[in-house]
Structures are given as structure tokens and as C-alpha cells.
Amino acid sequence: MANPVTDLSFSGISPAAALSIGASVAVAFAIHWAFFAVATRLARRGKSESDDILVAAVRQPTRWLAVLLALAAGLQPLTLGPRIGSVWSIGSKMILALLIGWLALRLLKAGRQIVEMKSDISVEDNLKARRRHTRVRILYRIMQFVTGFIVVALMLIAIPGVRTVGVTLMASAGLAGLAVGAAAQPALKNLIAGIQMAFSEPIRLDDVVIVEGEWGRVEDIRLTYVIIRIWDDRRMIVPVSYFLEKPFQNWTTQTSDLLGTVFFHVDPTADVGRIRRKFVEVTQANPRWDKRVAIVQVTEHRTDALELRGLLSARNAAVAFDLRCEVREAVMEFLRREMPEALPRRRQLQDNDEEFTKRFGASV
Numbered sequence: 635m636a637n638p639v640t641d642l643s644f645s646g647i648s649p650a651a652a653l654s655i656g657a658s659v660a661v662a663f664a665i666h667w668a669f670f671a672v673a674t675r676l677a678r679r680g681k682s683e684s685d686d687i688l689v690a691a692v693r694q695p696t697r698w699l700a701v702l703l704a705l706a707a708g709l710q711p712l713t714l715g716p717r718i719g720s721v722w723s724i725g726s727k728m729i730l731a732l733l734i735g736w737l738a739l740r741l742l743k744a745g746r747q748i749v750e751m752k753s754d755i756s757v758e759d760n761l762k763a764r765r766r767h768t769r770v771r772i773l774y775r776i777m778q779f780v781t782g783f784i785v786v787a788l789m790l791i792a793i794p795g796v797r798t799v800g801v802t803l804m805a806s807a808g809l810a811g812l813a814v815g816a817a818a819q820p821a822l823k824n825l826i827a828g829i830q831m832a833f834s835e836p837i838r839l840d841d842v843v844i845v846e847g848e849w850g851r852v853e854d855i856r857l858t859y860v861i862i863r864i865w866d867d868r869r870m871i872v873p874v875s876y877f878l879e880k881p882f883q884n885w886t887t888q889t890s891d892l893l894g895t896v897f898f899h900v901d902p903t904a905d906v907g908r909i910r911r912k913f914v915e916v917t918q919a920n921p922r923w924d925k926r927v928a929i930v931q932v933t934e935h936r937t938d939a940l941e942l943r944g945l946l947s948a949r950n951a952a953v954a955f956d957l958r959c960e961v962r963e964a965v966m967e968f969l970r971r972e973m974p975e976a977l978p979r980r981r982q983l984q985d986n987d988e989e990f991t992k993r994f995g996a997s998v
Contacts, residue, residue: 654708655705655708655709657708658704658705658707658708659701659704659705659708661704662700662701662703662704663697663700663701665700666696666697666700670689670693670696673689674686674689677689683751684748684751687744687747687748687751688741688744688748690744691740691741691743691744692737692740692741692744694736694740695733695736695737695740696737698733699730699733699734699737702726702729702730702733705726706726709722724792724793724794727788727789727792728788728789728792728793731785731788731789731792732785732789734785735781735782735784735785735788738781739778739781739782742774742777742778742781743774745770745774746770746771746774749766749767749770750766750767750770753766753767755767755839755840764838764839764840764841765835765838767838767839768832768835768837768838768839768855769832769833769835771839771854771855772828772829772831772832772855772857773832775828775856775857776825776828776829776832776857778857779825779857823875824857824858824859824873824874824875825857825858827873827874827875827877827878828855828857828858828874830878831855831874831877831878834878836877836878836884837852837855837860837877837884838852838886839852839853839854839855840852840886841884841885841886841887842884842885842886842950842951842952843862843882843883843884843885844882844883844885845862845870845872845876845882845883846870848862848864848870849864849865849951850862850863850864850865850870851863853869855874856874857874858873858874859871859872859873859874860872860873860874860876860877885951886950886951891924891926891947891948891949891950892947892948892949892950892951892954893927893945893946893947893954894945894946894947894948894954894955894957894958895943895944895945895958896913896943896944896946896958896961896962896965897941897942897943897944898941898942898944898962898965898966898969899939899940899941899942899978900939900940900942900969900976900977900978901939901940901975901976901977901978901979902935902937902938902939902940903975904940904973904975904976905973905976906930906932906940906942908973909930909942909965909969909973909976910929910930912965912968913928913930913944913961913965914928914929914930916961916964916965916968917944917946917957917961920957920960920961922948922953922954922956922957922960923946923947923948923957924947924948924949925947926947927945927946927947928944928945928946928947929944929945930942930943930944930945931943931945938978938979938980939978944961944965946958946961
């Protein structure tokens with residue numbers, strides 16, 4: 635007669651076996667709870683927030699890993715029936731692969747949060763921080779994809795039938811690979827471009843760029859595409875490969891400092907020196923100016939007007955735009971109030987002008 639404790643058939647599990655398994659699971663929960671109670675307390679005492687992030691990240695996956703190991707330990711001394719043994723063998727391997735993948739993803743996310751926490755992009759000089767944010771986000775999404783692919787592969791390998799089908803399809807793997815490669819060419823192209831972008835860094839998070847004639851900031855970099863936030867809050871979705879194949883403007887590649895231009899058109903007889911002094915005075919009085927450049931030059935001369943170009947500098951593109959508008963408004967107000975003669979005027983010869991009549995005759 636078979637021992638009901640050590641011989642489990644498909645019809646059910648004996649009370650003694652169920653009690654043994656339940657005790658194993660309870661012990662696993664208790665050990666896990668005690669360990670993380672101590673770990674949480676130690677992490678809170680530390681000065682760094684990295685410990686808290688890591689502890690919170692691994693708490694849930696390790697709990698269910700402990701339960702799975704406890705179930706395996708509880709079932710180890712028992713003899714399972716053929717059907718239960720087969721289900722347990724396949725199911726435990728698939729669940730183990732899934733839990734390990736979950737733990738890996740949580741650790742990747744925690745690592746990304748720690749890097750982003752230590753690299754503040756809200757400061758003025760944030761070039762290094764934006765570089766780190768960009769690289770860690772791209773690599774994080776690549777590792778997400780790779781981890782998910784490996785987990786799915788391990789779960790499928792755990793099923794004997796799938797392994798058998800895979801062996802029989804090896805003969806046609808070459809043609810299938812070519813077909814899949816051709817169909818997935820755009821996605822693979824952008825995936826490889828994303829890996830290249832993580833290290834070549836043609837763009838970074840919060841970079842100011844001009845793409846397809848639109849001014850905007852890099853809001854997010856995904857695995858295969860980039861989100862550009864345009865100045866009027868629209869979003870432009872651009873494939874990653876675009877930034878490796880086509881020309882575009884990046885105003886913050888090395889630094890966010892920028893020169894802005896302000897154009898004025900004045901009468902050819904205007905006192906340029908006086909206008910220049912006013913421009914410099916207004917620029918220097920504006921808190922948006924970064925104290926680098928403030929100059930006015932005559933860049934064009936036409937019969938009816940002079941073109942003056944004012945150059946001024948600011949710490950980034952957004953501040954430079956506001957500074958240009960405010961300086962332009964102040965200088966134009968100065969011209970209107972104190973130098974109205976400097977505003978462009980149209981000159982026209984009259985028929986009754988004596989000099990004109992003497993030179994060209996009354997019939998002209």
C-alpha cells in the first residue's frame with residue numbers, strides 16, 4: 635500500500651503534505667518579512683536615498699521568489715504523480731524565469747532612479763546631468779527589451795513541446811530569419827540607432843533643437859523614437875535614426891549659452907552712436923543678460939534706411955528670446971520718444987522743386 639504522505643496523485647494532496655507545504659511557505663514569509671524589516675530600518679538610517687530605492691525595488695520580487703523556493707523545498711521529499719509532477723516541473727521553471735526577470739527589471743529601474751536622482755537637470759549648468767540622464771534612459775530601455783526577450787525565451791524553453799517544435803523548424807530558420815529581418819528592418823534600424831545615440835550623443839534630454847523647421851526641446855528619448863516638445867506645447871515624434879542620418883540644429887550641444895540678434899531699421903541720417911549707447915544701456919540693465927555680449931553694428935545700408943544688428947547674450951535659448959523682445963521694445967520706445975528723426979522716412983522729389991526743375995526740366 636502506497637504511503638499517502640509521500641505519494642501524491644493527481645486527485646489531491648494529503649493533509650500532512652499540505653501542512654508541510656504551508657509551513658514552508660509561512661516560514662519563507664516570516665524570514666522575508668524579518669529580513670526586510672531590518673533592511674528598511676538600516677536604509678532609513680543612512681544618509682543616501684539609494685538604499686531606500688534598492689530595498690523598495692527588490693521587496694516584492696524577492697517575496698515571491700522566497701515563496702517559490704519554499705514550495706520547491708516543501709515538495710522535494712514528496713513523490714508527485716506523473717501529471718502533477720509534469721505541471722510542477724514546467725510551471726515552476728516558467729514562474730522562476732518570470733520572477734527573475736521581474737527582479738532584474740526592478741533593479742534596472744532602481745539604478746535609473748539613482749542615477750537621475752544624483753544628476754539634477756534643474757540647475758543652470760546641467761550639461762553633464764543631461765548627458766547622464768540621456769545615456770541611462772536609452773540603456774535602460776535597451777536592457778528592458780533584452781531582459782523581456784530573455785525571460786520569454788526561458789519561459790518557452792521550459793515547455794518541452796516548444797523545444798521540440800523549435801528543433802524541427804531549424805531547417806527553415808534561415809528563410810524565417812530573412813523574412814523577419816526584412817519585416818522588422820525599420821524597428822531594428824531605430825534600435826541600433828538608439829544604442830549608437832547613447833554613446834555618440836547627438837542629442838540629450840532637454841536639448842534645444844530645430845527639427846523640420848520647428849523649435850523645441852527634447853522631452854523624452856524612447857527606444858525607437860524621440861519626443862520633441864515644440865514651443866507651443868505640441869509634440870513632434872521623430873524616429874531615432876533621423877538624428878543620425880539628417881542634419882538638424884542643436885543649440886545646446888556644448889553649452890546652453892546663446893547669442894541673440896535684434897534688428898533695427900533707422901533713417902540713414904540717424905545718430906548710430908546714440909542708438910548704440912541706448913542699446914547697451916538697456917541690455918545691461920536687464921537681469922536676463924549674462925554679461926557677455928552687448929553690441930550694435932551697421933550691417934546693411936539702403937537708400938531709405940540703415941540696418942542695425944544688435945547682438946546680446948543669455949544663458950539659454952528661452953531667456954535669450956525674452957531678452958531680445960524686451961530690448962527691442964525698449965529701444966523702439968526710446969526712438970519714438972527721444973529720437974523720432976531716426977525712424978525711417980520716405981523721401982520723394984516734387985515737381986515744383988527748383989533744383990529738380992533746373993537739372994531735368996519742367997517736362998520730366
